Amino acid sequence: MKFFIDTAEVEEIKNAVEFGIIDGVTTNPSLIAKSGRKFEDVINEIVKIVDGPISGEIKATTTNCDDIIKEAEEISKINKNMVVKIPMTPDGIKAINVLSKKNIKTNVTLIFTATQALIAAKAGATYVSPFIGRLDDISTRGMELIEEIATIFRNYDFKTEIIAASIRNPLHVVDCAMLGADIATIPYKVLMQLMSHPLTDIGIEKFKKDYLNSNK
Numbered sequence: 656m657k658f659f660i661d662t663a664e665v666e667e668i669k670n671a672v673e674f675g676i677i678d679g680v681t682t683n684p685s686l687i688a689k690s691g692r693k694f695e696d697v698i699n700e701i702v703k704i705v706d707g708p709i710s711g712e713i714k715a716t717t718t719n720c721d722d723i724i725k726e727a728e729e730i731s732k733i734n735k736n737m738v739v740k741i742p743m744t745p746d747g748i749k750a751i752n753v754l755s756k757k758n759i760k761t762n763v764t765l766i767f768t769a770t771q772a773l774i775a776a777k778a779g780a781t782y783v784s785p786f787i788g789r790l791d792d793i794s795t796r797g798m799e800l801i802e803e804i805a806t807i808f809r810n811y812d813f814k815t816e817i818i819a820a821s822i823r824n825p826l827h828v829v830d831c832a833m834l835g836a837d838i839a840t841i842p843y844k845v846l847m848q849l850m851s852h853p854l855t856d857i858g859i860e861k862f863k864k865d866y867l868n869s870n871k
């Protein structure tokens with residue numbers, strides 16, 4: 656299972672990369688806006704830190720097929736690792752068809768149904784990003800979507816990889832791993848939660864106390 660970090664905060668990416676377990680990065684317009692920086696500045700820094708797929712999303716105002724293709728070509732030229740993130744729309748699908756034939760990597764975002772994932776895979780998307788957390792937020796089981804997409808892609812041997820997105824907690828990561836999502840894109844806070852357990856902290860404290868007592 657690959658881990659991507661889901662952030663546009665360069666310091667978080669630098670810290671996460673030090674663990675040696677980060678395979679790529681995903682950003683979106685909201686994460687870039689939260690960083691308070693320009694898309695190009697953030698992406699140009701990220702490509703120097705991570706040697707793996709880096710998803711940069713087209714402008715939220717770019718909606719027609721020809722404009723999507725044009726902008727995707729520009730994003731893909733930034734660096735060999737760039738993956739163009741495109742929202743799941745009919746124009747987006749048309750554009751992905753063209754881009755896949757030009758070997759431009761795409762990540763279809765805002766996937767909320769298995770049919771959307773199937774269409775994106777048929778269009779030649781490199782990745783699909785089903786949003787688990789946002790489904791859970793509206794009382795729909797996001798994990799069922801991961802299971803459906805994983806089954807469909809396995810049945811037909813699609814090469815499109817599943818990026819489990821909108822991850823909110825460590826159990827999302829565990830469940831995605833059990834269901835066979837290829838990738839989890841994880842916010843920094845959740846990445847740190849994956850490593851910690853209160854019993855580990857208590858155990859370390861006890862070992863320390865016992866060691867110091869026996870070495871007085």
Ligand code: E4P
Binds near residue numbers: 681764789821840
């Ligand atoms: C990543 O590709 C998505 O844009 C991101 O995971 C969305 O997460 P959110 O639902 O917490 O905004």
